[in-house]
Amino acid sequence: MTDNPRYAKRRGQLRISTIWIVPAVAVLIGLWMVYNGFVNRGPLVTLEMKNAEGIEAGKTPIKTRNVEVGRVETVHLSEDFSHTIIKARLNVGTERMLNTATQFWVVKPRIGREGISGLGTVLSGAYIQLQPGHAETPQRDFEVLEQPPVAPPDAKGLRLKLISGLGNSLSTGDPILYEGLTIGRVEATQFDSKARRIIHQAFIQAPYDSLVSSTTRFWTASGINVDVGAGGVKVSFESLESLLGGGITFGVPEDMPPGQPVKSGTTFELYPDRASAREGSFDRFIEYVLLVEDTVRGLEAGAPVEYRGVRVGTVVSVLWDLRAGQANVVQLTVPVLIRIELQRVERGTSEMTLAQWRSRVERLMKRGLRASLKTSNLLTGSLFVDINFYPGAPAYKPQTYHGRQVFPTVSTGVAQIEQKITNLLEKLNALKIEQILDKLNRNLEVSHTALDQLAKTTEAVHALLDDQATQAMPNNLNETLVELRKTVQSFSGDSEAYQRLTTTLGRLDALMQELQPMARTLRKQPNALIFDKREKTDPQPKAFRR
Numbered sequence: 138m139t140d141n142p143r144y145a146k147r148r149g150q151l152r153i154s155t156i157w158i159v160p161a162v163a164v165l166i167g168l169w170m171v172y173n174g175f176v177n178r179g180p181l182v183t184l185e186m187k188n189a190e191g192i193e194a195g196k197t198p199i200k201t202r203n204v205e206v207g208r209v210e211t212v213h214l215s216e217d218f219s220h221t222i223i224k225a226r227l228n229v230g231t232e233r234m235l236n237t238a239t240q241f242w243v244v245k246p247r248i249g250r251e252g253i254s255g256l257g258t259v260l261s262g263a264y265i266q267l268q269p270g271h272a273e274t275p276q277r278d279f280e281v282l283e284q285p286p287v288a289p290p291d292a293k294g295l296r297l298k299l300i301s302g303l304g305n306s307l308s309t310g311d312p313i314l315y316e317g318l319t320i321g322r323v324e325a326t327q328f329d330s331k332a333r334r335i336i337h338q339a340f341i342q343a344p345y346d347s348l349v350s351s352t353t354r355f356w357t358a359s360g361i362n363v364d365v366g367a368g369g370v371k372v373s374f375e376s377l378e379s380l381l382g383g384g385i386t387f388g389v390p391e392d393m394p395p396g397q398p399v400k401s402g403t404t405f406e407l408y409p410d411r412a413s414a415r416e417g418s419f420d421r422f423i424e425y426v427l428l429v430e431d432t433v434r435g436l437e438a439g440a441p442v443e444y445r446g447v448r449v450g451t452v453v454s455v456l457w458d459l460r461a462g463q464a465n466v467v468q469l470t471v472p473v474l475i476r477i478e479l480q481r482v483e484r485g486t487s488e489m490t491l492a493q494w495r496s497r498v499e500r501l502m503k504r505g506l507r508a509s510l511k512t513s514n515l516l517t518g519s520l521f522v523d524i525n526f527y528p529g530a531p532a533y534k535p536q537t538y539h540g541r542q543v544f545p546t547v548s549t550g551v552a553q554i555e556q557k558i559t560n561l562l563e564k565l566n567a568l569k570i571e572q573i574l575d576k577l578n579r580n581l582e583v584s585h586t587a588l589d590q591l592a593k594t595t596e597a598v599h600a601l602l603d604d605q606a607t608q609a610m611p612n613n614l615n616e617t618l619v620e621l622r623k624t625v626q627s628f629s630g631d632s633e634a635y636q637r638l639t640t641t642l643g644r645l646d647a648l649m650q651e652l653q654p655m656a657r658t659l660r661k662q663p664n665a666l667i668f669d670k671r672e673k674t675d676p677q678p679k680a681f682r683r
Contacts, residue, residue, distance in 0.1 A: 179207065179227040184241055184265070186281045189221040191245055191263030199225055199265045200244075206231050206267060223281075225265070235277060238270025238290045242282040284309055287322035288340045294321070295346035295399070299337040299355055299385070301407035307357065307385065313339055314358055314386040320345035323385065337407065339385065350389065350396030354414035355407050358386040390418040393480075416451060419478035423495055425544035426457065427508055427522065428470035436510060436520040442475050444524045450477040452522060458539050472538060475508075475522055495542070501526075502533045507547045 186192070189212050199207035207227035215222050227235075245263040265281070271291050287310060288294065301307075313321035321341035328335055341349060385407065389395060408414040416439075433455055442450030457474035479494055489497075498506070507530050511523045527547050536543040601607055 179229045180232050180235060180277065181210075182207075182225050182227060182235065183278045184223040184225060184281050185215075185279070186221050186223060186243075187283070189223065191243065192221075192223060192265070193262075197262070197264055199227065199241075199267055201234070201267045201269060206234075209265070232275070234267065234269035235275060236270045236272040237274045237276050238272040239276065239279060240268040240270070240282060240286055240290070241279050242266050242268075242285050244285075287324045288342065292340070293343040295341045295343075295349060296324070296401045297339045297341065297349070297399075298402065298404045299339050299407040300404060301335050301337065301357075302333075302409075307335075307337060312384040313341060314384055315345065315348055315388070320348075337385075347398070349387070349399055351399055352389050352393045352396030352418070353387050353399075353405070354390055354418055355385055355387040355405050356411055356414040357407065357409055358384045390415050393418055419451075419480045421479045421483075421491070422450070422476040423479070423491055423498070424453070424474060424476045424541055426538045426541040427473040427475060427544050427546050428538065429473055429510065429546060430470050431510060431548060433471050433473065433510070433520070435512070435518040436473065436522075440513075440519070440521045442477065442508075442522040442524065449481050449524065450475055450522075473522075474541065475544070499535070499542075502545060505530055506545075508544050509547050 191197070192209060192212055194209055194212045197209040198205045199209070205228075207225050209223055209225045211224040213222055214220075242265070243263055244266045266285070268286065268289055307323055307326060309323055309326055311323040312319040313323065321339060323337050324340050325338040326335065327338075436452065436455050438452055438454055440452040441448045442452060453474040453476055455471075455473050457472045477494075477498065479489075479491075483489075505526045505528045506524060507527045508522055508524050510520045513519050513521045530545070530547055533545055
C-alpha cells in the first residue's frame, strides 16, 4: 500500500486532564505540611513517674510560668512495671530549656505545711510544670519530682549538706529558721544505709546566706523546749510551723569567733538540740581515763566534768574498753573515758598546744588534783565528775590505760560515808556486847531503885505540902517580913532608937580609948593590978676595952 498524499495521518498524544490538578496541589500541600511539621516540631522528652495519676495522653499540657510549651503524647508502663513512662512533645525553641538542671513535677491540689496549693487544677485538671535549667549539658530523659522543688536550681542562696544521726523527724520542705525567721527550706532527705546516717540537702536564700560561717552549728528545732533551772521553768519553741512539723535552726555558739564564709556544698553536722550543738563546738580536747573503784550507777555519757562548779569537760563513755589482763591497773575498777575541753577553759585564741596542756594538767596532778564522782540530782541519782585538789591524796604516779593517760581518782562522798558506816559496824561487832548488856541491866536495876526512892520522896513531899502547918507557913512568913520591915524602919536616921544607938556607940568608943593605956600596961606587966609598976634602971655605959 502506497502513501496517499490526499489523506492525513493520525498520531497518538499523551494528554493530562485538568481534573488532576486539584489532587496534585493537595499532595504538594500535604508534603509541604509534613516537611514543615517535621522541620518545625519541637524536641521529644521522656518522663519517668512512679504514678501517672491525673496524666492523660494528648490532653495533659506542659507549662512554664503558666505558658503551655508542650503536651503529653503517650503514657505507658515500663518493661518491669515498676513505673510509668511518659512521652511528651515540646514546642519549637524549647531545646535551650532541656539540660541536666531542668526539673519536672506535677501540679495538682496539695495540702502542706505552707498551706494549700494547686487549687486551680481542680477544674482544669493536672498539668506538668517545667522548670528550665541553665546547665550546659543537654538532656532528654528526666525523672518527675514527687514534690515541687523548694527553690529553683538558679536561685540565689546557699546549698548545704547536713548530716545527722537517726531519730529526727525532718522531711522535704521543713523550714530552716534563724531567730524564729524562716530563711530557707530542706530540699531533700536521703538515708545512707551503710553509714546509718541521714543526709539533708538544705537551701538558705539570699541575703541570709551570709549568716552561715565556718563556726555555725545547726540543730533541729522540733517540739517544745522545757528548761528547769534556778530561774524557774522556761518553755519555748522556734515557730508554730516547726512545732507542728519540725525544722532546723542555727547559730554561732557563745565564746566562738564569727568564722569565715562558706561555699555551696559545705557539709555540717546536724545536732539533735541546742545543747548538743554547743557541745559539738568544743573540738580541742584531751582525753583521760578514770579508774573508778566505786559504783558508776547514775553516771551516763554526756555528764559534765566540773572544777569547783565550773564545767570543763564531758564524760565520753562509761565502762569504756573494759579488758582483762592488765598488769598495771586494778582489775576491779571501772574505766570511764572523759575529755577536758580546752575551749571551755580558754578565752579567745590560745597559743598553747595539746602537749603543753597535758604537761600543765600533769603538774596539777602532782599537786593533788584528783577526780571523784558526786551526785548532781538527789531525785534522779545522776552523777557527774568533780575535779578538785586533795592535798592529803596519795602521791601521783603516771599511768596509762589502753593508750590513754589515767586521771587519778579519790573516793566519792557517798563512798566515804559507806566506808565510815562499815568501820562503825566493825567497831560495833568488836565490842563485848554481853558485858555491856550486863552493866546496862545493873544500871537499870539501880535506876529502878532510885526511881522507887524518888517516888517515896515525892509522896513525902506531897504529904508535907498537904499539912496545914506547911500551908500556914506563907502567912507566917509574910507576918515576919512585916515585923522585920517595921524594925528596920525604927532604925532609920531620924528615929529615937537610932539616936540612942549612936550615943551609946560614942560612949563606948571613948571608954575604949581610955582603957588602951591600961591594956598596954597589962600586956607588958600582967601583975600591975597587984604590984606597983617596976621602975626601969638607968642604962650603964660599957667600959672601954683595950
